[in-house]
Amino acid sequence: MAWTLTINQQTVIVEEDKRLIDLLREDLGLTSVKDGCSEGTCGTCSIWVDGKLVKACIMKVSKFDGAEIITVEGLSPREKEVYVYSFAEAGAVQCGYCTPGMVIAAKVLLDKNPDPSRDDITKAITGNLCRCTGYKKIIDAIEMAARFLRTGDPIPEANYLPRVGDRSHRVDVMEKVLGTGKFPDDYRFDDMVYGSALRTKYPRARVNKIDISKALEHPDCITVLTAADVPNNKIGHLIHDWDVMIPEGEITRFIGDAVALAASRKRDSLPEILDLIEVDYTELEPVLDPFEALKEGAPKIHEGGNLLSSERLIRGDARKAIAEAAHVVTETYHVSWEEHAFLETECAIAWPADDGGVNLITASQSIYDEQREISTMLKMEPEKIHIQSALVGGAFGGREDMSVQHHAALLAWKTGLRVNVKLSRYESTIVHTKRHPMTMKMTTSCDEKGRVTGLIAEIVSDTGAYASLGGPVTQRACTHAAGPYNFQNIDITGKAVYTNNVVSGAFRGFGVTQSTYAMECNLNLLAEKVGMDPWNFRYLNVVRPGDVLPNGQIVDPSCGLAECLEAVKEAYDSSPHAGLACGFKNSGLGVGVPDFGRCILSVEKGKIHIRTSAACSGQGIAQMVTSIVCSALDCNVNSTVFELPSTDRTPDAGTSTASRQTLFTGEATRQAANDLKKAIEAAGGDLSKLEGMEFYGEFGPPTDPLGSDKEHPVSHIGYSYGCEVTLIDEKGELQKMVGAYDIGTPINITAVEGQIEGGCVMGLGYALTEDFVNPGGVPKFKLGTYGLFRARQVPEIETHIVKGPGYVDHAYGARGVGELACVPIAPSVAHAYYRLDGKMRTRLPMEDTFYRKKK
Numbered sequence: 048m049a050w051t052l053t054i055n056q057q058t059v060i061v062e063e064d065k066r067l068i069d070l071l072r073e074d075l076g077l078t079s080v081k082d083g084c085s086e087g088t089c090g091t092c093s094i095w096v097d098g099k100l101v102k103a104c105i106m107k108v109s110k111f112d113g114a115e116i117i118t119v120e121g122l123s124p125r126e127k128e129v130y131v132y133s134f135a136e137a138g139a140v141q142c143g144y145c146t147p148g149m150v151i152a153a154k155v156l157l158d159k160n161p162d163p164s165r166d167d168i169t170k171a172i173t174g175n176l177c178r179c180t181g182y183k184k185i186i187d188a189i190e191m192a193a194r195f196l197r198t199g200d201p202i203p204e205a206n207y208l209p210r211v212g213d214r215s216h217r218v219d220v221m222e223k224v225l226g227t228g229k230f231p232d233d234y235r236f237d238d239m240v241y242g243s244a245l246r247t248k249y250p251r252a253r254v255n256k257i258d259i260s261k262a263l264e265h266p267d268c269i270t271v272l273t274a275a276d277v278p279n280n281k282i283g284h285l286i287h288d289w290d291v292m293i294p295e296g297e298i299t300r301f302i303g304d305a306v307a308l309a310a311s312r313k314r315d316s317l318p319e320i321l322d323l324i325e326v327d328y329t330e331l332e333p334v335l336d337p338f339e340a341l342k343e344g345a346p347k348i349h350e351g352g353n354l355l356s357s358e359r360l361i362r363g364d365a366r367k368a369i370a371e372a373a374h375v376v377t378e379t380y381h382v383s384w385e386e387h388a389f390l391e392t393e394c395a396i397a398w399p400a401d402d403g404g405v406n407l408i409t410a411s412q413s414i415y416d417e418q419r420e421i422s423t424m425l426k427m428e429p430e431k432i433h434i435q436s437a438l439v440g441g442a443f444g445g446r447e448d449m450s451v452q453h454h455a456a457l458l459a460w461k462t463g464l465r466v467n468v469k470l471s472r473y474e475s476t477i478v479h480t481k482r483h484p485m486t487m488k489m490t491t492s493c494d495e496k497g498r499v500t501g502l503i504a505e506i507v508s509d510t511g512a513y514a515s516l517g518g519p520v521t522q523r524a525c526t527h528a529a530g531p532y533n534f535q536n537i538d539i540t541g542k543a544v545y546t547n548n549v550v551s552g553a554f555r556g557f558g559v560t561q562s563t564y565a566m567e568c569n570l571n572l573l574a575e576k577v578g579m580d581p582w583n584f585r586y587l588n589v590v591r592p593g594d595v596l597p598n599g600q601i602v603d604p605s606c607g608l609a610e611c612l613e614a615v616k617e618a619y620d621s622s623p624h625a626g627l628a629c630g631f632k633n634s635g636l637g638v639g640v641p642d643f644g645r646c647i648l649s650v651e652k653g654k655i656h657i658r659t660s661a662a663c664s665g666q667g668i669a670q671m672v673t674s675i676v677c678s679a680l681d682c683n684v685n686s687t688v689f690e691l692p693s694t695d696r697t698p699d700a701g702t703s704t705a706s707r708q709t710l711f712t713g714e715a716t717r718q719a720a721n722d723l724k725k726a727i728e729a730a731g732g733d734l735s736k737l738e739g740m741e742f743y744g745e746f747g748p749p750t751d752p753l754g755s756d757k758e759h760p761v762s763h764i765g766y767s768y769g770c771e772v773t774l775i776d777e778k779g780e781l782q783k784m785v786g787a788y789d790i791g792t793p794i795n796i797t798a799v800e801g802q803i804e805g806g807c808v809m810g811l812g813y814a815l816t817e818d819f820v821n822p823g824g825v826p827k828f829k830l831g832t833y834g835l836f837r838a839r840q841v842p843e844i845e846t847h848i849v850k851g852p853g854y855v856d857h858a859y860g861a862r863g864v865g866e867l868a869c870v871p872i873a874p875s876v877a878h879a880y881y882r883l884d885g886k887m888r889t890r891l892p893m894e895d896t897f898y899r900k901k902k
Contacts, residue, residue: 050112055121061108068092068103071118078233079119079147079226081440083176083390084472088831090175091390093148094118100155100174117154119147119226126154129195130188131224132202135216138797139188141179141805142665143223144391144440148175150224153189161197165190173839176830178388178441179665181804182838184797207684209674211859214797217670218689219663223438231394231408231437232469239396240269241314242458242468244292244305245321246477250512250547250824251333251346253298254306254326262309262323267316270462271324272308277457278426284416284448284552286514288349291424291453298331300348301512301547302825303477310458310466333824337486337509337544348512348545355510355543356518358525360753362599363536368501372492374576380489380565382891384819385482385554385812386828388835389664391440392475397455398465404431405456410439411446412662413702414692420449421456432456436692442664443809444553445479447704448515476828480552481819483520483543484509487565489528497577499570499588501536502597504528506562508551510543515552517543522638522753524558529597530566531608531631531768532588537597547824553704555809556869559632564891567628567874571881581627581878582619585770586612589629592853598762599755604853605860607789608768614787614847618772626773626879630870634863635707637763639752644711645698646672646744648719650737655682655723660692661712662703666865667798671709672716674794675859679720680727686734698743706863709794710765711746713858719744746857765855765862767791771807771871773879774842779897781811781842781876788867789849792860796848799864803846806868812836814873814891815898834892 049062054075061070071077071094081091085104092104095117122130130150134140139149149172156163156171163171168189169182177185195202209215222228247254259271274280274294283289290297292305299306309320334340340353347353369375396408404427411417414434422429439446455468470478490503506524510517521543528539554560574584589612590596592604608629619625636642647658657676661668669689676687690696700712723742730736751760769788776782784807793799816834820827854860877888880896888894895901 050108052111053115055117064107064109066104067106067108067111070108071103076235077118077120081144081148083144083392084830086472086829086831089390090152091145091148093151093175095151095155098155098158100152119150122154127225128202129192131221133192133195134188134224135220137184137188137191138801139180139184140217140220140223141801142441143219143228143438144230145175145177146223147226149177149185153192157193157196161193163193169838173837176390176835176837178390179805180801181808181844182841183804183844184801186838209677209684211674211678211794212792213795215674215795217667218673218684219669228438230391230440231396231410232467234396234408234437236465239465239467240310240312241317242308242310242454242466243317243321244454245307245309245324247293247299247302247304247306249299249328249330250302251299251331252328253331254293254295255329256327257295257307258325259307261325262320265316265320265323267312268320269310269312269464272457272461276461277424279424282420282424282449282453283513284515285518289513291457301549303549308454308458310462333547335546335548335824337507337546340544340546348547353545355514355545356521358522358541360525360537360539362597365501365503365536365538368536369490369492369503372500373495374573375490375492376569376572376576377490378569378572378889380487380568380889382561382564383484384549384551384821385817386476386819386833387443387445387479387554388830388833389441389443389445392470392472393450393479394467394469395452395455396465396467397459399459399463400431400433402431404433405459406433407452407456408435408437409452410437411452412442412664412704414660414694415699416447416702417452418694421453424453424457425460432694434694436662439662439664443555444557444704446664447553447702448480450478472830473828477549477826480515480550482554483517483551483558483561485524485561487562489565489569491569491573493573493577497574497579497584497587499532499534502529502534502539504539506541508541508543509546509548511546511548511550513550515550517551520553520558524562526598526762527559527631528562528566530563531590531629533590533594534597535595548821549826555806556632556866557705559630560870563630563870564874567871568877568887568889571878572887582612582616585627585629592851595759599759600762601759603855605791605851605855606768607849607851610849610851611768611770611787611789614849615770615772615785618774618785622774624775624879624883626875626877626882627770628871628874628878629770630867631766631768632706632863632867632870633763634705634710634765634767635763636705637750639750641747642707642711643701643745643747644708644715645700646712646716646719647698647741648676648723649741650734650739653735655687657687657689658697659700659712659716660697661700661708662692664703666802667795668708670798671713671794675713675716676720679717680724706767706866709861709863710858713794713861714746715744717744717858718746767862767864767867769867769871771875773875775879775883779880779883783843783845785845787847787849788864789851790864790867791855791862793848794859794861799848800846802864803868804844806865807844807872808836808841810869810872811876814876815893815896818892
């Protein structure tokens with residue numbers, strides 16, 4: 048039987064009843080159509096079918112016999128022009144994975160309603176998820192596009208002179224709006240085969256025997272590998288404790304552990320092959336509670352025991368200060384996991400390199416981290432692992448560890464073939480890390496006038512089965528536990544504990560989100576004891592330039608936290624149900640860890656190539672470095688070429704983590720650009736005379752380790768500060784979020800706003816709706832029921848970008864914003880509810896709210 052469809056004005060006859068998305072992507076190469084979930088939830092596969100919005104990932108071709116279908120590739124030239132400009136001007140594009148689907152949702156709406164209200168637009172995109180933007184700027188873009196399409200007005204000429212502090216368009220907008228930019232699974236090769244891992248059935252079980260004989264007999268099976276085939280089976284981001292695959296005779300540590308790895312000539316055959324692998328297990332009782340894991344006699348998840356790391360930060364005499372204080376509050380807080388839920392699931396393509404190594408196309412937060420871990424696994428020189436980054440479909444910390452890259456590299460190395468390994472949505476969920484659950488006991492004190500005097504904090508984090516970044520995350524929760532306040536007496540302990548739960552690791556805020564929630568809630572209780580308004584209490588106690596942070600570091604002249612509080616005071620005073628919270632976040636790894644941003648500017652064929660490995664997962668690395676180069680050289684964007692990260696072409700700029708790239712790689716780029724500027728001037732302004740030359744910039748000033756004996760150690764090169772006001776109505780429904788953030792100089796104002804809006808909405812989900820259910824260490828997860836905020840749930844968001852009184856001359860005064868934007872959200876929501884009903888909610892996600900009833 049055959050079915051006839053009209054796709055982008057072309058007649059297509061199909062003789063196999065397959066998923067519509069497979070026809071569009073695999074057979075026709077229409078890769079603007081993305082598969083983010085395979086459950087009809089996320090909308091990245093949205094297409095126009097006979098005037099209606101349809102999700103292509105779950106429907107079969109036979110349902111569309113005789114239908115007319117349009118993807119982004121089939122839009123008219125005028126539509127493409129309008130959507131590219133509107134999404135660029137509004138700042139509606141970040142990682143870009145959801146963008147073509149949003150454009151199609153807009154087309155369906157505007158074909159029927161050329162003059163929609165904002166409510167109409169919100170309803171039209173409610174079936175489409177975006178984890179990056181917070182939706183506000185997407186709605187702005189569609190509203191703008193409607194006006195251009197309705198009036199026929201010409202599209203204004205774009206600004207080709209980007210400068211620091213402006214609203215110039217992102218350089219990657221067109222490829223993301225039109226779907227021509229490539230994520231790893233968008234690459235097509237005729238010789239590609241497919242790989243997948245068999246995961247354990249149990250979080251904790253002994254693997255007695257693995258029998259691959261039946262799987263090898265499958266006609267599509269190329270090979271099946273086990274731990275015995277791995278040159279070095281232990282890898283890891285910081286600590287080499289993560290098994291590439293669990294060997295026979297060993298014990299699994301969590302439900303995401305791989306026990307075998309198969310390669311198939313056909314992707315569709317992989318489930319059949321994996322089902323033929325026979326594994327004999329002895330199921331064991333998992334260790335799921337970090338407090339139980341610390342008890343004497345608890346099963347050891349790793350040979351060294353269940354305590355991954357411990358921290359102790361002491362300054363002054365906290366116990367004496369609290370004993371002598373006028374007011375003391377002690378409370379314990381519990382926060383759960385949070386799933387990153389980036390819309391592009393992990394995918395990597397690997398094939399043999401001519402030098403005996405391996406080539407890869409990946410999407411991560413650092414190609415050099417991947418190179419290091421894969422070379423460790425293969426016992427090979429790092430230089431033989433050649434990695435080219437594709438576009439990255441969101442990360443938020445969840446792409447710092449290996450997920451598919453090492454498996455793809457191993458299969459390619461063993462078979463000599465080009466191998467694509469891609470995770471399903473559920474696989475992605477169990478394999479990559481989560482935000483750390485933490486239990487935090489906080490004791491805070493103040494004098495009779497409300498000045499804070501002491502903090503004792505005890506933090507226990509569940510880092511799950513492997514180390515990942517559990518040590519540094521717990522450390523950062525500790526270093527920021529006192530908040531941006533004048534606590535001069537602190538005693539903070541932190542423990543990161545192994546369990547058989549899903550692995551916890553880096554997540555936007557990196558531990559600070561958790562401890563800030565506890566601190567801010569405690570401060571509200573303390574202010575109540577004093578009889579002070581919470582805004583006044585904070586304004587009295589926040590640090591200002593020249594003050595000393597709780598870690599001993601002197602606050603630099605650019606700190607504008609007091610100014611942030613001033614910017615939101617009107618909003619806070621506008622409602623008796625307004626909640627308030629402050630936060631701060633470091634830029635850079637700090638605490639004595641070597642940390643460098645790097646950039647090369649090379650002159651090639653009359654263009655300035657901007658080369659850095661700094662990974663962009665939506666935050667706008669390309670625009671940041673391009674704006675800095677164009678500002679330093681006073682040149683046109685068309686004179687520059689931004690290159691995606693490549694281990695063969697771009698210098699190691701470190702991981703895109705710790706809100707560091709704008710400051711570190713931004714300053715390195717400025718240094719390189721200043722050197723290039725001098726060379727251009729020496730050449731009489733003739734760039735052609737510099738053909739083939741390279742200009743190198745590196746920035747990484749030293750910091751002091753924790754426990755330094757200096758009176759005022761420098762723990763981090765920079766900090767960003769902010770505060771947030773939550774406004775709810777009498778029912779507890781969100782009405783408005785008003786934030787003020789001091790991030791130094793905004794390199795691109797639109798991009799900064801987008802980061803803040805996206806971080807705000809992610810924080811709202813963490814506070815109110817995102818419930819990661821993990822019974823027995825086996826997640827019950829579907830993207831559609833997890834609780835991600837959709838466009839219709841997002842309140843009005845108002846953002847103030849504030850500057851402090853002084854200036855620090857690195858990267859034009861810029862600091863990071865991506866993580867900070869999440870930090871004060873949950874406690875501000877908790878405070879709003881506390882003012883509404885008098886109940887202090889000490890758990891996240893909160894219960895007994897408009898969004899989640901009490902269990």
